[in-house]
Amino acid sequence: AQSVTQLDSQVPVFEEAPVELRCNYSSSVSVYLFWYVQYPNQGLQLLLKYLSGSTLVKGINGFEAEFNKSQTSFHLRKPSVHISDTAEYFCAVTRPTGGGNKLTFGTGTQLKVEL
Amino acid sequence: GAVVSQHPSWVICKSGTSVKIECRSLDFQATTMFWYRQFPKQSLMLMATSNEGSKATYEQGVEKDKFLINHASLTLSTLTVTSAHPEDSSFYICSARVPSSYNEQFFGPGTRLTVL
Numbered sequence: 001a002q003s004v005t006q007l008d009s010q011v012p013v014f015e016e017a018p019v020e021l022r023c024n025y026s027s028s029v030s031v032y033l034f035w036y037v038q039y040p041n042q043g044l045q046l047l048l049k050y051l052s053g054s055t056l057v058k059g060i061n062g063f064e065a066e067f068n069k070s071q072t073s074f075h076l077r078k079p080s081v082h083i084s085d086t087a088e089y090f091c092a093v094t095r096p097t098g099g100g101n102k103l104t105f106g107t108g109t110q111l112k113v114e115l
Numbered sequence: 116g117a118v119v120s121q122h123p124s125w126v127i128c129k130s131g132t133s134v135k136i137e138c139r140s141l142d143f144q145a146t147t148m149f150w151y152r153q154f155p156k157q158s159l160m161l162m163a164t165s166n167e168g169s170k171a172t173y174e175q176g177v178e179k180d181k182f183l184i185n186h187a188s189l190t191l192s193t194l195t196v197t198s199a200h201p202e203d204s205s206f207y208i209c210s211a212r213v214p215s216s217y218n219e220q221f222f223g224p225g226t227r228l229t230v231l
Contacts, residue, residue, distance in 0.1 A: 019122075020223075034219070041225065041227065042224050042225060043119075043121075043208050043210075043222035043225045044159075044208070044210075044222040044223040045221065045222070046221075049219065050231050069148050090158065090159070091120075101147060101212050101220075102149070102161060102164070103149075103161075103170070103210075103220060105158045105159050106155070106158065107158045108156075110156075
């Protein structure tokens with residue numbers, strides 16, 4: 001079984017500052033990794049995903065993430081945040097084969113961008 | 116892109132009644148859909164996997180007789196909360212798996228259920 005840890009429940013940051021949201025995973029097999037964003041009272045929107053290949057993945061809205069196999073991490077970064085980035089961010093993992101195609105989510109990180 | 120809709124977006128009902136929530140994949144066929152439950156300021160908890168033409172697979176601790184799932188077509192899955200109680204009040208989100216080489220899921224906008 002796999003698991004996901006998001007150590008930071010809340011991350012406050014000023015507008016135009018850089019931000020990093022941390023995600024660590026645990027799995028005995030190779031995995032696919034995802035970052036989703038959730039705005040209040042809405043479903044989840046995919047920001048980016050890592051399947052294989054280049055460890056630096058670029059997503060929508062200026063976000064990127066780097067897969068680090070040795071540290072089992074997939075941290076999300078943005079060089080300059082905007083007020084509209086205020087939302088809940090979820091890291092998720094799934095197995096490429098087997099596992100019933102299930103996603104395992106972290107507990108989420110609330111990003112609050114302040115003026 | 117792949118779009119998933121849910122209906123209704125919010126519903127208020129009395130205790131003891133049943134509520135049906137629909138999840139539709141609008142521009143693709145989904146043999147597999149998932150139902151999640153999310154409590155305030157918490158993560159998504161997978162309730163069940165809905166498979167077209169067969170019985171749903173429920174996660175441990177989820178009452179299958181209380182949360183009835185039907186996946187009658189390749190674009191529609193329904194979740195019926197039977198004999199609803201106030202503790203069933205929650206945000207219910209569905210997702211649909213896009214048939215592809217990886218297990219990406221596209222999520223619906225969610226349904227807010229309030230049981231009085």
